[in-house]
Amino acid sequence: MKLIQTVKQDALACFEKIGLPSKRDEDWKYTDASRLAGLLEMSDANKKVDSNGLGMLDLDAYRIVFINGVWDEKQSNLPKGVAIQSLTAINDSKLFQISADAPLLNGFNALNAAKARDGAAICLADNSVLDKPLYILHVSNQNQIIRHGMMLGKHAQANIIEHFISVGEDKALSNASTAIILKAGAHLEHSRIQQEGKAQSHVARVEVKQLRDSSYTFHGVELGASLSRTDLVVSLSEQGASCDLNGLFVLGGRQHVDHHTRIDHIAPHCTSRELYRTILDDRSHAVFNGKVMVHKGAIKTDSKMSNGNVLLSKHAEIDTKPELEIYNDDVKCAHGATVGQLDDQQLFYLRSRGISEAAAQELLTFAFADEVLAAMSNQVVRSYVEKEAFAKLPHGDDLEGLLGE
Amino acid sequence: MLEIKDLHVSVDGKKILKGLNLTINAGEVHAIMGPNGAGKSTLSNVIAGRDGYEITSGSVTYKGDDLLAMSPEERAWAGVFLAFQYPVEIPGVNNTYLLKAGVNAKRKHQGLDELDAFDFMSVVKEKAKLVELDPSFLSRSVNEGFSGGEKKRNEIFQMAVLEPSLALLDETDSGLDIDALRIVAGGVNKLRSADRAIVMITHYQRLLDYIEPDFVHVLANGIILKTGDKSLALELEEHGYDWVKETL
Structure with missing residues (x-):
């Protein structure tokens, strides 16, 4: 096995070779990576961060807290009998290995492998089930690089929530990576809730390898940051694997959020579902690119993708591109995207029942978004996200009263 | 309660209503009948x-x-209610939320306190029985995945909860089988009262066998051509709408 140092040097060499993505790169046509070029330096000293009162306080969960990308032992609370460690404590070069020809791999990802300071290495043994969610809170006020690895053994089950909050006023970049392996029959529900501050930018890569009959559910929630880009790469490598990818963006101001997803149907009898919805106000800009690749031999593939977008302002912009490449017969694939304002008939119906125009618009907008969250199994997480998403809508407070309970 | 005088309405430049007159008083039940395209739904x-x-x-x-x-x-706050010909599906908006928001908005407008959740639910459950609506519908999204008949029942259920002064039932009978029609009509009959007016818009006489109107109007060519009692509906059924035009 190669030494960790060697693998990291290889990653750095890869970064130096490919550099940051440019707008000429088809996958970065709408997202200007050059805006982040000045945010790559990592400072040696960690600034202090007061993380008191941040995050999902009433969630009954195991916790890991990262402050500026470094594991904070004092604030963490781990389940017994499960191998969860700081990345720094593990001598395994595989965790830092990258392959330059992996789908959507870019300079940020190479830099992440080369320079990651810390992360969580989570390993669930065969048949082990986490009895509570694992909540990973990241709080930062400077540039940070985080690298997580998750391996679920055969028939292991977990619900893992990654939450990103930043408190700094200075421009900074979070560069986060999560690599996941799901062995036969394993099930992972994985949320990423990006709620960083206005000055922050966020670049992430989530790479999932699924073995036989494993299932993966992803919830990507984008509420914060000025620029946020996530590449989500899922490989359905063995028969019977299934993934369910959900994305919700609620954006305002000049926020820019871009998700590129790539699902590879490599083995027969695999299922993929993808539902992405965006609500865009002001001058915000969202990019969604969902590519499904059905490889030769992946018969009985069942794939459905849908992307819906609501523009609340005429200055908001969405660039959406569902893509399907099929090298095989005997598959069932559907994909589509819609862009629009709210439905006039629905609005009139609500108003005719006595709901004011403004409240009806809010209610429909919220309902549109909330359908994506319906797949979240933990109600505390779902309510938290609903509430934070509400707060971003123009009359969110009224609406909360309207829905009550 | 409602007085329409010489009403002219166009849609995309096309004249639909051409000087319609109609007066409706509290406690009355009116039926407006007429051929397709006469302007019933426009009204x-x-x-x-x-x-x-x-x-x-x-x-x-x-x-x-x-x-x-x-x-x-x-208009809703003032007591006007329309039971839609094609009730709209609204995924993600819960039926009960919708009604609670509607009732409380109306109460607020009338200077009344909002109903608390407990009082509201007991009202809702009682009203659901009127149209034999399964309680499980209350927690579902508005009309989503409802059959045609269930949607129409849900409209009358909403009417029962919102307690309008003027209820317009736009082709509430269309798409209902005979059992559903009987249930829906039974619900409407229970909602008849001295301070409420009900206007039924329909193609067919069949609905009027179940909900007996005080007045029947024939709407054709954008005006009320003829007004009579319930026997007019029977004559229409027998002779068709052309007969009305000929008799004028």
Whole structure:
């Protein structure tokens, strides 16, 4: 096995070779990576961060807290009998290995492998089930690089929530990576809730390898940051694997959020579902690119993708591109995207029942978004996200009263 | 309660209503019948306040106020209710939420306190029985995945909860089988009262076997051509709408 140092040097060499993505790169046509070029330096000293009162306080969960990308032992609370460690404590070069020809791999990802300071290495043994969610809170006020690895053994089950909050006023970049392996029959529900501050930018890569009959559910929630880009790469490598990818963006101001997803149907009898919805106000800009690749031999593939977008302002912009490449017969694939304002008939119906125009618009907008969250199994997480998403809508407070309970 | 005078309405430049007159008093049940394209749905949509109708002249006065100057929600607060011909599906909006928001908005407008959740639920459950609506529908999204008959039942259920002064039932009978029709009509009959007016818009006489109207109007060519009692509906059924035109 190669030494960790060697693998990291290889990653750095890869970064130096490919550099940051440019707008000429088809996958970065709408997202200007050059805006982040000045945010790559990592400072040696960690600034202090007061993380008191941040995050999902009433969630009954195991916790890991990262402050500026470094594991904070004092604030963490781990389940017994499960191998969860700081990345720094593990001598395994595989965790830092990258392959330059992996789908959507870019300079940020190479830099992440080369320079990651810390992360969580989570390993669930065969048949082990986490009895509570694992909540990973990241709080930062400077540039940070985080690298997580998750391996679920055969028939292991977990619900893992990654939450990103930043408190700094200075421009900074979070560069986060999560690599996941799901062995036969394993099930992972994985949320990423990006709620960083206005000055922050966020670049992430989530790479999932699924073995036989494993299932993966992803919830990507984008509420914060000025620029946020996530590449989500899922490989359905063995028969019977299934993934369910959900994305919700609620954006305002000049926020820019871009998700590129790539699902590879490599083995027969695999299922993929993808539902992405965006609500865009002001001058915000969202990019969604969902590519499904059905490889030769992946018969009985069942794939459905849908992307819906609501523009609340005429200055908001969405660039959406569902893509399907099929090298095989005997598959069932559907994909589509819609862009629009709210439905006039629905609005009139609500108003005719006595709901004011403004409240009806809010209610429909919220309902549109909330359908994506319906797949979240933990109600505390779902309510938290609903509430934070509400707060971003123009009359969110009224609406909360309207829905009550 | 409602007085329509010389109402002219166009849609996309095409004249639909051409000087319609109609007076409806509290406690009355009216049926408006007429052939396709006569302007029946235009009339109900104009009263409820839907966009897309150009009112070129005439007036609609409701309880002494100019109805046409009010927004759809203001009309609802004032007691106007439209049971839709095609109830809209609204995924993600819970049926009970919708009604609670509607009832409380109306109460707020009337200067009353909002109903608390417990009182509201007991009202809702009681009203659901009126149209034999399965309680599981209460927690579902508005009309989503409902059959045609269930949607119509849900409309009458909403009417029961919102307690309007003026209820317009736009082809509530269409798409109902005979059992569903009986249940829906039974619900409407229980909602008849001395301070409420009900206007049924329908193609067919069949509905009037179950809900007996005080007045029957024939709407054709954009005006009320003829007004009579329930026997007019039977004559229409027998002779068709052309007969009305010929007898004039």
